[in-house]
Amino acid sequence: MPVVQHSIHNSGDIAPALLAHYDAHARTLPWRTPPGQGFANPYHVWLSEIMLQQTTVAAVGTYFHTFTQIWPDFAALAAADDADVMAAWAGLGYYARARNLLKCARVVVVEHAGRLPETEAELLKLPGIGPYTAAAIAAIAFGQRAVVVDANVERVVSRLFAIAPPLPQSKPLIRDAMDSITPKGRAGDFAQAMMDLGAGICSVRAPSCQLCPLAFACDAKRLGNPEIYPAKTPKMAKPQRTGTVYWIQRDGHVWLVRRDNKGLLAGMRALPDDQWTARLDGHKTPPVPSKWQKLPGQVSHVFTHFSLLLDIAVTAWPAGADDLNIGEWWPLKSLDKAGLPTLFRKAAEAVMRAGERV
DNA sequence: GACCCGTGGTT
DNA sequence: TAACCAAGGGT
Structure with missing residues (x-):
């Protein structure tokens, strides 16, 4: 029955x-x-x-x-x-x-x-x-x-x-x-x-x-x-977080890293960041010392359980200088083939737009 | 059971 | 525009 x-x-x-x-x-x-x-x-x-x-x-x-x-x-x-x-x-x-x-x-x-x-x-x-x-x-x-x-x-x-x-x-x-x-x-x-x-x-x-x-x-x-119908129990409001991604460019390439295999965007190729999470804002400390320049404006992105306002910091890495720790230089011409999650694709587009104006 | 995990379209 | 929503699963 x-x-x-x-x-x-x-x-x-x-x-x-x-x-x-x-x-x-x-x-x-x-x-x-x-x-x-x-x-x-x-x-x-x-x-x-x-x-x-x-x-x-x-x-x-x-x-x-x-x-x-x-x-x-x-x-x-x-x-x-x-x-x-x-x-x-x-x-x-x-x-x-x-x-x-x-x-x-x-x-x-x-x-x-x-x-x-x-x-x-x-x-x-x-x-x-x-x-x-x-x-x-x-x-x-x-x-x-x-x-x-x-x-x-x-x-x-x-x-x-x-x-x-x-x-x-x-x-x-x-x-x-x-x-x-x-x-x-x-x-x-x-x-x-x-x-x-x-x-x-x-x-x-x-x-x-x-x-x-x-x-x-x-x-x-x-x-x-x-x-x-169907009635639903109300959901909690999304917290708003801020964070930074770092654009390191050298000779037509950008430095990409691979995210951890657990957590947000796990296992995906990504830009280096300042360790923002759903619970905590980023610490605004660059991954390497360099002459960083902040891009005007921010990129906004909404995840399932939080919203993120993203700052973008840019630097030029000296040609001939040592490579960075863990990651890869990715050719800008084929950045669309890097398989970047949407958040990082938005950031990359913002960098490209800023570059066109220079 | 609660929480975590993306993105784009619709209203 | 902000909120809601989608052929849910893993831990």
Whole structure:
């Protein structure tokens, strides 16, 4: 028995109505097979699901294309250089996903003969695959019945059943309700149909109930206030931090370092900094003594849990002088290939703009 | 369970 | 514009 009692209409009516709508209106996406044409390539399903974690379809598009061109299968990706993969991921965010992507590909090749396991429980053991992704891959790539719950499903289901408690408290209720409406057959299409519905019709602020194939069964619509679901517990305000990055230039090259493998922007190529963090401002001490010049203005950047105002200090390193400690001279002409996270790319652009005015 | 982890689009 | 949000996972 579902925990949530649905009123008036039978929960069994929901899946057929949604699947019929999906057959006619499914989005065409690079990693998706049209409804009724078999299952999609598991490598494509897995890669897209990792990229889509907390990331919009539009942002993923070009990255998915690039990755499948360079690394067309698990074997190719498992054999890739870590630095190449991290650089290819640069700009997409949540860089732990890229490290886990590589780990996962190598586990699949070494321990599973280059093929993904097909059960939710086995998938869940792999790096970077959590409850959502395990269920999504099992259903979409392998046709298994799995209860797939992402942010779209949370919104659609909380409205269908008018689930009042706020997230994340309501997660178990929502999962049980999703379980109660997930069909035995076509669980993958059903999951994707729910996500399409959430991404389009059942939108966050102004749901288009007139177009919704589930309006007949929706408690929130019946109550007249679908937009209030799901309620959420308020989030803490982001702290504002300040920090500095240091631009050391010599003979058409800039000095880049590699960040620690833990914490913010872990493992990514970067400009040297004054050790600002989410909790503390930078100490404004340059990495090496030199004649530093501060660029006018600041670069602003917003991370998940704090905002940063960044100063940029510039110096020219004498030709012929000793190299710096740990890092590499990177040619300015190919700076776009360095795989810099967006924050450092913004800083580099600010330096270039300042240089044009000189 | 709380906290950490990016980025770009939308309103 | 500031706030909210997205096919969440790891620790």
